Amino acid sequence: xxxxxxxxxxxxxxxxxxxxxxxxxxxxxxxxxxxxxxxxxxxxxxxxxxxxxxxxxxxxxxxxxxxxxxxxxxxxxxxxxxxxxxxxxxxxxxxxxxxxxxxxxxxxxxxxxxxxxxxxxxxxxxxxxxxxxxxxxxxxxxxxxxxxxxxxxxxxxxxxxxxxxxxxxxxxxxxxxxxxxxxxxxxxxxxxxxxxxxxxxxxxxxxxxxxxxxxxxxxxxxxxxxxxxxxxxxxxxxxxxxxxxxxxxxxxxxxxxxxxxxxxxxxxxxxxxxxxxxxxxxxxxxxxxxxxxxxxxxxxxxxxxxxxxxxxxxxxxxxxxxxxxxxxxxxxxxxxxxxxxxxxxxxxxxxxxxxxxxxxxxxxxxxxxxxxxxxxxxxxxxxxxx
Numbered sequence: 001x002x003x004x005x006x007x008x009x010x011x012x013x014x015x016x017x018x019x020x021x022x023x024x025x026x027x028x029x030x031x032x033x034x035x036x037x038x039x040x041x042x043x044x045x046x047x048x049x050x051x052x053x054x055x056x057x058x059x060x061x062x063x064x065x066x067x068x069x070x071x072x073x074x075x076x077x078x079x080x081x082x083x084x085x086x087x088x089x090x091x092x093x094x095x096x097x098x099x100x101x102x103x104x105x106x107x108x109x110x111x112x113x114x115x116x117x118x119x120x121x122x123x124x125x126x127x128x129x130x131x132x133x134x135x136x137x138x139x140x141x142x143x144x145x146x147x148x149x150x151x152x153x154x155x156x157x158x159x160x161x162x163x164x165x166x167x168x169x170x171x172x173x174x175x176x177x178x179x180x181x182x183x184x185x186x187x188x189x190x191x192x193x194x195x196x197x198x199x200x201x202x203x204x205x206x207x208x209x210x211x212x213x214x215x216x217x218x219x220x221x222x223x224x225x226x227x228x229x230x231x232x233x234x235x236x237x238x239x240x241x242x243x244x245x246x247x248x249x250x251x252x253x254x255x256x257x258x259x260x261x262x263x264x265x266x267x268x269x270x271x272x273x274x275x276x277x278x279x280x281x282x283x284x285x286x287x288x289x290x291x292x293x294x295x296x297x298x299x300x301x302x303x304x305x306x307x308x309x310x311x312x313x314x315x316x317x318x319x320x321x322x323x324x325x326x327x328x329x330x331x332x333x334x335x336x337x338x339x340x341x342x343x344x345x346x347x348x349x350x351x352x353x354x355x356x357x358x359x360x361x362x363x364x365x366x367x368x369x370x371x372x373x374x375x376x377x378x379x380x381x382x383x384x385x386x
Contacts, residue, residue: 042136042171043256044114046100046164052088052110057097058118062132065338065353066360067204068174071139071212072183072228073098073121074219079143079150080105087143088112096121098139102165104150105143109161115168125197125214133201135338136172140165146187146221154227166229167254171261175205175335176229183208183223190218202360204335253289260341266293269332270341305385309378319347327351327373327383331358334381 045051075087084103088110091097097112098121113119118132119139131137144150156162170176180199184190190210197213206229210218251262259282263270274282276292307323314323328343328351336357337343339350352371359369359377373381 042115042173042261043168043254044116045111046109046115046161046168047255048109048161048164049100050108050110052101052112053092053097055111055113057099057113057120058131060132061118061134061136062129063201064135065356066134066201067335067357068135068172069133069137069204070169070174070206070229071098071122071137071209072206072220072223073139073141073209073217074144074146074150074221075101075141076145076219077143079103083143084108084110087141091121091141098141100138100140100165101143102140102162103143104154104159104162107159107161109165115172122209122212123215125212128197128201128214130200130212130214134204136174138169138172138174142220144220146219149221149223151224151227154224156227156230169229171254171257173204173261173335174229177205178207178225179203179205180207180211182225183220184210184218185222187218191216198363202363251291251293253285253287253291255287257285259283259285260339262291262293263332263337268293269329269337269343270339307383307385309373309375312372312374315347315351315372317347320345321347323383324351326385327381328354330381330383331355334358334361336361 075083077083077087080103084101084106088101091101092112098119099111099113099115099117101110101112102108115138116136118129118137120131121139121141122130124130131139142150180194180196184193190208193210195211195213195215200207200211200213206225208218208220208223209215210220251266253262259270259273259279262268263273270282273279273291273293307326310323314321322345324347325343325345328337328339331337331351331354332339332343336354338353338357342348343351343354354371355373355377356369356371358381359371362377362380364377
């Protein structure tokens with residue numbers, strides 16, 4: 001038994017407990033070929049992970065139109081040794097599994113279920129199911145204690161599985177940011193700090209367990225945000241606004257990647273990547289293939305003519321216009337793209353979902369975030385004249 005610094009008592013089962021199943025790493029990474037829920041862009045499984053339990057932990061996300069996020073926990077236990085399997089057994093026993101468990105001492109990585117399903121490691125915020133918030137909410141239990149941040153002395157160059165974890169998060173479009181600020185360094189700081197519902201529900205990125213509304217733990221402590229999640233992927237939006245791509249950058253295609261997921265992660269568009277790389281068939285990518293991603297993002301326009309608001313009645317099924325394409329590119333640049341492919345000139349449900357995400361980013365809630373452009377939100381989007 002371990003007494004947590006926040007007063008909770010954790011009980012860990014023996015390493016020889018036989019009440020759960022463990023699947024060794026799948027050399028063929030078959031999980032990457034499994035069907036993903038509609039709207040998912042990244043892999044369901046990280047290549048080479050250990051699979052714990054029956055891989056059934058949660059279900060569909062409640063708010064898939066909201067931005068993707070990752071939530072970081074600590075187990076309040078030592079790392080290394082047999083803790084990786086014994087704590088996995090405990091989490092299964094109490095029904096509090098995240099999607100991922102990670103041991104920074106050994107670089108062992110395990111999954112209790114697909115990244116595209118919800119975890120079970122967070123308390124609800126009233127009737128709001130925090131486990132099911134966002135397009136994805138990839139939760140990670142890291143072996144360690146909040147009072148002694150596990151990133152101290154951590155050498156990522158020697159931890160390839162940790163790199164795979166971050167790459168999978170980026171493939172799902174999770175921005176390399178901490179929208180609620182750096183994780184609290186002490187239990188008292190977590191108790192006195194805000195757990196903003198507005199931030200949690202409207203902004204994608206990385207969150208501490210201590211920053212989630214409705215929860216009271218203070219983990220994972222003051223982890224180093226230059227390691228988690230590290231430097232932003234080149235060309236990504238680091239602060240919720242428009243992006244400015246680096247002068248040069250190359251992305252290496254990984255198993256499970258699609259051109260759409262790569263475009264989303266780099267705040268670009270499929271069309272821009274096709275043109276930049278002179279791709280003949282954008283639907284056929286090879287693992288290990290190198291793609292240029294620099295210069296592909298659509299920055300917020302300045303000093304150029306803007307498209308006047310065409311009126312809410314302009315946006316309906318059957319509408320075909322370059323204005324719709326220009327709007328979609330701006331939505332992607334703002335980190336609000338919800339496109340499986342495109343954007344393109346036809347008004348579709350993907351455009352509506354993307355615009356609704358932008359409305360929520362502006363602070364619209366409920367029925368106001370209906371996905372139909374209005375004069376004020378259109379002015380804020382700054383769509384360049386097509």
